[in-house]
Amino acid sequence: MPGERSTDGGHSLAGVEHVPGVAKPDPVLVVEKMRRAFGGLVAVDVDHLEVQRGVITALIGPNGAGKTTFFNLLTGFDRPDTGSVVFNGRDVERLKSHGRAREGMVRTFQLTKALTKLSVLENMKLGAGGQTGEHFLQSLFPFLWKSQEDAIEERARELLRRFRLDHMADEFSGTLSGGQRKLLEMARALMASPAVVMLDEPVAGVNPALTQSLLEHVRRLPGEGVTVIFVEHDMDVVWDISDWVVVMAEGAVIAEGYPESIGKNQAVIDAYLGSDHDGDELDEGSAR
Amino acid sequence: MTFAAIDWGFIVIQTVETSLGLEAAVYALAAVGLNIHFGYAGLLNFGQVGFVAMGAYGMGLSVTLWNLNPWLAVLVGMGFATLFALILGVPTLRLRGDYLAIVTIAAAEIIRLLARSTTLGDITRGAEGLHAFIGPFRELNPFDPGSEYGIGPFMVGGNQFFAIMLGWGVTAMALLVVWQLMRSPWGRVVKAIREDEDAARALGKNAYWYKLQALILGGVIGGMAGMVQAVGKATIQPDSFVPAYTFFFWTVLILGGVGRIWSPVIGSIIFWAMLTFFQGTLIAMVNEGLIPTGLMDPTQVNQIRFMLVGVGLALLMVFRPQGIFGSREEMMLDAR
């Protein structure tokens, strides 16, 4: 069944060895010796990881494996104790979260952050980068930013149509359902024209119908030149859309590979069986 | 000894005069600043009176100390408020909101204590305050100080009329600026930060910088309130900047409805109307012997006023944060 792949389909990764920390032909993101401890507990300890440009990479692992912390470290929402992140060939260690977002690394959150008292359209427009009207002095003179604003609005409405949210454009985003908020958050991230979107559990709590349309959108992204990294617990989803899977356990990367092969990896099986919670999810996935 | 003996006409005239007068304008202006802080950017400024004081002293000292002309003095007042915002904002705006609250409430009181200290007595004139600055501002007054201005029973002297016009004029200008800002992309970012700072940062917005800008802007508008008050009262005294006044501004803002353009103006008018009417009635009742002096004397009426504001602030914040005219639905969006 894992036939419907993204446009790239993981072909660019052909011949890459299935070992943790392996080098990729065209990495958009390179992580080196990244470590973050909370008190005595080491949450993340990744020696080396490369993420291939233009494919969909899934980040999986049992609960408490450090996936979300790793996401936070990559996007600058948390600071590592040691380690570096190279994005598009540039060391972004010194950039704060908003700086990394401007460089093209845009994330979503596990708990959606729809800006409830802004309209859906305003949410979308906020996503666009480089707006003249966002500068204090310029904002006082509408003629300086009106045309840019119109162009942004047009793009926003088009994306909303694509995500079938156009009928809600003028409603407060607080009135959206949980699934619609996930859609909005992803669409808003796309407004920023990112090079990499990082989705933290994009379909958690979303009903099955919406899940399919959401995944459809994700699948199309590589074709538009967007690299996708996502954290997901639902192995069906991982199976369904990812081109490459990275497995974390106890803060470290323990395996990498094609989704078909990852379920057979002994280290992965041990990691999941060692944890009480997620073992069955993987079984389900590999049973397919 | 009856209610009939109370001069209701006088109380009503006083109520109308106060609710449209200098105090109301000053409070509206200070609340416009607070509205930017709390209503739009979600910043917990518990020391707005400190910005008001900085504006007033900046302007006053420019004249008494450095002999600057009035226009430059106003610029210096704005500069003082900006400086205050930077001192408060730079260390705290990276942190959770309560830190700003703690630091602002402390800093505002420090400003007052510094101003009335004998150490700075040569500069700020201690508890006595500044008076000599008023001359150059009086010269700008286009109205005749000797005549009365107004409509019907509501007449005030020329200097007072000038101050009231100035107060509402500056308020109108501030509202215009806020209105334009809040419908621009700048306002969109600021409101997004109020809703969820992390979401804004994830979209490449420098939340810290926007919060600092908002703090400065609201602070400078607070400073303008201080300058208007100084010109209107012809004096700048440290004890007209006690910490409780910050929460008068808060009450004004919440009365009008947090995060709405007009709320500071509507809130201030209602606030002063209620307060003046209440105080006038109470004083009249004490004077008429309806309330025994053993229970309350006229100086204590003023204290009751503060108590009322305290209770009102708490109740409004819990039961009608959207203001007395605001809609319930918008508030419900918070209860996610």
Add this chain to the structure above:
Amino acid sequence: MILGILLLEAGPVAGQSSETVGTRLRYQNEEGERIPVEGVMLSVTTVDGSEVGSGVTDADGAFSVPVPQPAVYLVSIDVETLPVGIRLREPDRVNVEVEVGEGRSARAIFSLISGDAPVVESGGITVRRVAQLTTEGIKLGLFLGMAAIGLSLVFGTTGLVNFAHGEMVTWGMLSAYFFNYYGLAGAFGFMAGWWPPLGQGMNLILAAVMAVIIGGASGYCMDRWIFRPLRTRGVSLIAQMVVTIGLSILARYVFLFLFGGNLRFFKDYSAQSAIQIWIVDITPKDLITVVLSVLFLIAVGLFLQRTQTGKAMRAVADNRDLAESSGINVQRVIKIVWIGAGALAGLGGVFIGLAEQLSWLIGFRMLLLIFAGVVLGGLGTAYGALLGCLLVGVGIQLSTLFIPVELKNIGALVVLALVLVLRPQGLLGRRERFG
């Protein structure tokens, strides 16, 4: 060596036809007698600085001038005209504000001392001065810490910064004052003549115990009737914070209404001679309150470390969700925290009142110092709050070696700002809280 500290009866003098403002200058000599001070120049001004009158004290040390209307006036003493060997206990308090009610007279209080009493001298840095100031600082720090632990634990367990905490301190101080003067029933005038301790006033120690009980009870009421309902209604923390502000303003002006704007002293133990320990002068009451507060703080520490409830408190402060899911009754823990916070704030208030003068505004002033201490130590940590307050107390007192006494509290705010820049989690806080 020693001396006396002089106190004057506080409070407005009723029964005069028109308003006057005055003072009565006396000091206490080594035998404990109160000696009037004659020939001291004083003046009375309005708050905007216009002079109302001036004069010199008579043979009884009294001075009084009529004032035009009820208002707040400023009484200034000309220290140059004080007799040799007599000076102000607080050298910078040369101006005293008094509030005059209609048909009443108000008296300003200047505390005078003779000899080389434990006064904050200006001048060079000597070992003796540093030791004296450090002692004063530790004393202040302990009292602040007592109040701060409650603030910090309430924050730790509920996330709420309680801006009315200062008023809980004042509340303890004032209820002890009323019990001290009027006894258990004195507040209800008709029983005032009853035998002690019901009427007529009770010893301050008993009064302090009552104040602590009342403080704890008010803490319980604040949680039960105000903040618990707000939590269940899902009112945001920001709104709750604004509610605490409203409460603090309400309480502050209720205190002013009932207590008046004058500074006062407890009936007992207010005038005491200092004893010398090593090179440090300390009055017996200060010594006792310092020892008592150390004991109480140790008891609080043991409670937090050893008892089931104390451990539960720390667990809730550490991670509320985790504590809740591991079966801790969070509401009960919060209730106990509020009771404890109220009681400790009340006790702190009594001690602060013993060390300084009583005033309706003191809680708010203390709150700012408590904030400095709590942020320095780490918001939400009980031990951090204590450590921070001790450092703030000592820092404030030692800073007077270099800066004028009246500016000493400003130093605490500078510390506050510096801490937020350099180490926002405070000395004992953890970085995670700021992720």
